[in-house]
Amino acid sequence: xxxxxxxxxxxxxxxxxxxxxxxxHCAQYGTNVYPAxxxxxxxxxxxxxxxxYVMSALTLFLSYERRLNKEVHPQRNFFIRRFxxxxxxxxxxxxxxxxxxxxxxxxxxxxxPGITDGNIAANFTxxxxxxxxxxNSLVPGGWSIAVEMCFYLLIPFLFRxxxxxxxxxxxxxxxxxxxxxxxxxxLKLRPIDDVWLWKEFLYYYLPSQMPVFMLGIxxxxxxxxxxxxxxxxxxxxxxxxxxxxxxxxTGREVLLPTHALFGLAFVLLAWTLAKRPFRILVNPxxxxxxxxxxxxxxxxxxxxxxxxxxxxxDLIDPNGTTNSLLNYGLRYTLVVxxxxxxxxxxxxxxEVPMQKVGQHLIDRWEKRPEQPVVPSSxx
Numbered sequence: 001x002x003x004x005x006x007x008x009x010x011x012x013x014x015x016x017x018x019x020x021x022x023x024x025h026c027a028q029y030g031t032n033v034y035p036a037x038x039x040x041x042x043x044x045x046x047x048x049x050x051x052x053y054v055m056s057a058l059t060l061f062l063s064y065e066r067r068l069n070k071e072v073h074p075q076r077n078f079f080i081r082r083f084x085x086x087x088x089x090x091x092x093x094x095x096x097x098x099x100x101x102x103x104x105x106x107x108x109x110x111x112x113p114g115i116t117d118g119n120i121a122a123n124f125t126x127x128x129x130x131x132x133x134x135x136n137s138l139v140p141g142g143w144s145i146a147v148e149m150c151f152y153l154l155i156p157f158l159f160r161x162x163x164x165x166x167x168x169x170x171x172x173x174x175x176x177x178x179x180x181x182x183x184x185x186x187l188k189l190r191p192i193d194d195v196w197l198w199k200e201f202l203y204y205y206l207p208s209q210m211p212v213f214m215l216g217i218x219x220x221x222x223x224x225x226x227x228x229x230x231x232x233x234x235x236x237x238x239x240x241x242x243x244x245x246x247x248x249x250t251g252r253e254v255l256l257p258t259h260a261l262f263g264l265a266f267v268l269l270a271w272t273l274a275k276r277p278f279r280i281l282v283n284p285x286x287x288x289x290x291x292x293x294x295x296x297x298x299x300x301x302x303x304x305x306x307x308x309x310x311x312x313x314d315l316i317d318p319n320g321t322t323n324s325l326l327n328y329g330l331r332y333t334l335v336v337x338x339x340x341x342x343x344x345x346x347x348x349x350x351e352v353p354m355q356k357v358g359q360h361l362i363d364r365w366e367k368r369p370e371q372p373v374v375p376s377s378x379x
Contacts, residue, residue, distance in 0.1 A: 009273035012282040013055055013266075014290030019336065020048030021141075022300050026332045029304055030313035033324045047262040049144050050212045052293075054266045056148060057216025058223075064159050075156050077362045082152045084358030086145065086294075088350055093139045093298045094123050100305060108137035110194045126150070132192055132201035140301035143204045150206050151213050158217065164228045165221035170236050172214040175207075176243065176260065182207050183254055203259075212263040219267045223274055288340070295343035295351060303339050307331065 023045030027034070034042065063081075068074050103115035115138055122128040129135045129146025136143040162168050183202055190198050202208060222230065247256035273282060289296070307313050312334070314327040 007274065007277075008287055009270065009277045009282045010055055010059060011287040011290035012277070013051060013270060013273065014293045015286040015288070016281060016290075017048040017051035017055070018289060018293040018296050018300075020045040020051065021297065022332065022335055022339070023048075025300065025304060026328060026335055029308050030327055030331055031318075031324045032328075034328070038325070044262075047259060049141075050209075050259045050262050051266045052144070053148070053151075053209060053212045054216040054219060054263055054270065056151075057213045058219050058270070060152070060155055061159060061217055061220040064155060068159075071362075072366055077366070078155065079152065080358050080362055081355070082149075084354045085351075086149060088354040089295055089298060089346065090126075090139065090142075090145055091124065092346075092350065093142070094120065096302065097139050100302065106137055108135075108197075109133050110192070110197050129205060132194075132197055135201060135204060139298070141297060144297075147204070147206050147209050151210075162217060164226070165218055165224075165230060166228055166232055166236070168214060168218040168221050169232050169240075172211055172218060173236060173239055173243075175210040175214050176256065179207050179211060179257070180254060208257070209259070211257070211260045215260070215263040215267050219270055222267070222271060288344075289336075292340060292343040292347045295346040296339050299342050299346070300335055300339040303335050303342070304331075307334065 023042055025045075027039070027042040027045075032039075064074070064078060067077065071077050098115070098120070105111045105114040109115070109119075110133055112133060119128065119131075119134045119138055122131060122134050123138050123142060126146050126149040128138070129143060129150060135146060139145070158171075162171055186202055187199075192198050243256050247253070272278075304313075311318065313331060314323075315330050316323045316327055
């Protein structure tokens with residue numbers, strides 16, 4: 001049986017995920033004239049969020065399984081832990097980005113009425129992911145937090161009814177089908193006038209991302225190593241093969257979304273690192289970046305904002321385009337270094353203390369002696 005209880009490769013992959021996310025956002029600042037291949041790689045950095053989701057589903061199933069028979073109220077305790085893991089830093093992000101950007105209309109509000117009181121309230125309750133004007137308009141990247149929090153609500157249900165790798169793979173296929181059907185229906189309904197924003201919303205909302213989470217759950221069972229977790233039903237493999245062939249033959253991404261294919265690649269990568277943690281990825285630096293990755297996810301947008309504000313987005317020949325790649329490399333390095341430094345402080349002053357508060361409440365309500373807390377990391 002693979003040893004999967006808080007392995008080093010999990011934090012390392014979270015580090016890789018946040019470095020990928022920063023890759024795409026750095027490309028949106030300064031002179032951004034890049035060769036097509038490099039520009040494509042930068043753009044695909046957004047798939048780092050899907051790597052977060054795969055790791056999140058894996059670790060959530062592991063922790064839920066580990067505590068299920070050891071606690072009196074495991075479901076309640078699960079939600080307390082997740083709230084104190086995510087909410088304090090996200091609430092800080094709400095206050096900070098309201099101060100930095102104000103409440104004026106922006107790209108993600110469709111340049112409409114701006115940041116409304118309803119938008120702010122939805123962000124505090126993590127319901128902003130259900131509104132196409134709210135899901136990403138207050139806290140940059142806030143859409144992924146909304147999706148993550150909604151996924152938490154499904155964990156007890158999924159843990160109860162998805163009990164093997166075979167079932168996880170079948171539910172993965174079912175979520176692909178649900179995503180496809182909903183996509184067709186929702187495109188036709190389109191309750192807002194902004195066609196582009198509606199299409200973006202249909203990519204970011206929970207039904208579109210559920211196949212990726214299911215791949216993380218599948219990874220949990222694969223690492224468990226039982227026969228029923230490795231041996232798939234022929235009908236399921238037949239369905240997936242047909243879907244993949246149709247996707248390749250027609251070029252219609254809606255059949256098998258790119259982010260789901262990236263999810264499959266991330267499962268293979270994680271499975272490989274679980275067997276052999278190659279030091280090129282699993283090393284102290286990557287593990288530290290992964291440990292502070294949640295704070296870094298929220299912070300790096302601010303670092304980029306202030307670099308651009310003070311004229312440091314391009315450090316070499318700011319008015320030219322001949323040094324775009326060099327400027328990008330310098331920009332990326334500065335964002336990572338500054339962001340990790342700030343995030344390390346936030347991790348130790350906000351994330352860890354708030355996790356301890358959550359654990360203290362659990363221990364008090366469980367009516368048993370308080371136990372040492374091993375803080376979790378990443379999304």
